[in-house]
Amino acid sequence: MRWTAEQAYEQLASAVRGYFRGRGARDPNDLTGDVFVSVTRGLGSFHGDADALRRWVFTIAHHRMVDEYRSSQHDRHVWMAEVPDAPHADVTASDDDDLTRALAMLSDEQREVVVLRFVADLAVKDVARIVGKRQGAVKMLQARGLERLHELLQAQDEA
Secondary structure, eight states: OOOOHHHHHHHHHHHHHHHHHHHHHHHHHHHHHHHHHHHHHHGGGGOHHHHHHHHHHHHHHHHEEEEEEEHOOOOOOHHHHOOOSSSSOOOSOOHHHHHHHHHHOOOOOOOHHHHHHSSSOOHHHHHHHHOOHHHHHHHHHHHHHOOOOOHHHHHHHOO
């Protein structure tokens, strides 16, 4: 299937923005725009179904997030712990500030895997390819990340 930039954006922009929000990016909208500029430039040579498009777009988003970490002048751990001020009109995994704070408290690898699996809705094998890890390692990071999220959210509920 031949995809247009508009189709790709309409189908995936909300999930990409959610990915950046879940990763604690300072400006998820700006980063999402950067991703879709790259998508628009490369779309002419892309061939594949909706799943292949999703994998390709989230690979671009992952690389953009890595670039953002590398170019950041701020302490990454402080930067990742910030909670976005204003909720966006689109709903990602959750608009819940407690979840955003809990995600920020996961290790970078756990957060990456959990967000790619559940916000981007990618299969374990696709996440493994994007983050450069074996599927077993991705499954372990996912399990530990979800367990930690559960603990953090329970503690927030009890407080």
